[in-house]
């Protein structure tokens with residue numbers, strides 16, 4: 001048995017060395033590469049520790065070159081390298097990701113992983129129409145406030161039932177964030193205690209936790225999905241998207257039955273119109289499967305990232321009670337207790353905005369960008385990058401850069417303020433987490449406004465403290481394609 005395994009391993013390694021693409025001379029330095037897995041074992045485990053990921057720059061400089069499985073990859077470290085990377089269009093493609101294209105028979109649809117004209121036209125279409133429906137604008141404030149009230153109500157209910165008012169925190173924002181997004185996309189509103197919906201959110205979270213930005217081995221070698229361990233991993237990777245796709249297909253069928261072309265209600269309605277209008281053409285840019293995957297991308301991106309970002313901010317408030325107190329003092333003085341904070345208050349709440357920015361600097365929920373790819377041989381920071389290299393930006397290397405940030409690991413919102421207490425906007429140039437350039441996060445305006453309004457609404461209303469007998473909750477994230485806080489609870493007290 002053992003000799004058979006050794007034989008399989010040696011044969012696989014030999015095939016790997018014979019078939020793997022060769023790196024050119026003057027390729028960026030990086031960790032040693034091992035058969036089959038490449039250099040991924042030498043990376044800090046996934047992205048668990050932002051700090052160790054940040055150290056890639058100290059070890060290898062602005063670019064780290066390696067193999068991820070059977071693919072050549074480069075990690076972009078630091079502000080200057082990221083700036084050069086974003087400025088060059090040739091790096092703004094996406095690679096084919098097997099577990100993503102699997103749902104569509106090998107096609108890369110949607111906006112996250114599509115390319116060329118399909119991506120360009122659909123990204124433009126989604127941005128234009130989402131904006132028309134109020135996406136990321138202050139006109140959405142009423143809707144976000146309704147969700148904030150719901151979240152406050154859910155927290156109140158749980159506090160009453162819980163012993164010592166100690167309740168889990170990080171699951172409190174997912175439904176609100178989805179409802180905000182879903183309202184413009186075309187869905188119905190979910191109740192905060194809808195068990196079926198909560199189950200679906202859990203499946204999505206599982207998918208995000210199982211995924212890895214550096215690529216799961218099963219995506220490098222899809223054949224592995226038929227073998228134990230990888231089979232289970234692959235099933236988890238595809239089960240989240242599958243559940244969303246099913247729900248979206250039902251919603252799209254309902255839209256088809258009830259829509260009035262002269263009065264579109266939401267993104268799905270306008271997209272169905274675009275499909276009708278493109279029927280006389282080739283129908284290759286706007287079609288039903290593309291609509292499903294576009295909505296799936298928006299839904300999945302919105303479900304996880306924004307709610308985890310809000311949860312991280314509350315976590316930092318529990319860990320830093322003196323900062324929480326200052327935020328609440330500022331909110332009381334500027335907003336009072338009679339109304340919810342508004343986005344227009346932002347400029348009058350410099351300390352609060354500094355806290356949100358500091359939380360995002362230390363705990364970016366997507367610490368490494370979605371993979372990019374170049375379709376032609378290219379140069380970056382003077383190095384040769386062969387075509388079809390996977391490229392990813394290492395955000396902690398910017399957010400924790402010792403050259404720019406003093407004591408980068410310390411939570412200190414004051415670093416964003418000048419001597420008079422005004423927010424220094426230029427500092428945000430050195431806080432990355434949404435990408436930049438052509439592939440910049442499409443949901444950034446919505447994420448920022450939702451994050452601000454939900455964080456301020458709950459901090460205005462509640463005091464969050466370490467639960468009696470428990471230690472300070474850790475701010476080390478749980479790994480995955482994006483990261484989440486480790487499950488944490490807090491003693492919650494109503495402030496009024």
Ligand code: HEM
Nearest residue numbers: 112301302305306309366369370433434435441442443447
């Ligand atoms: C705190 C919340 C969020 C964070 C940190 C975040 C972060 C990111 C990052 C890092 C990227 C990849 C950038 C790159 O490849 O260079 C991205 C892309 C994207 N995000 Fe977000 N995101 C957030 C919220 C959202 C929301 C709410 C939506 C949906 C409404 C969304 C939709 C997208 C889409 C569609 C893309 C792909 C863009 C493209 O490839 O053209 N994101 N996001």
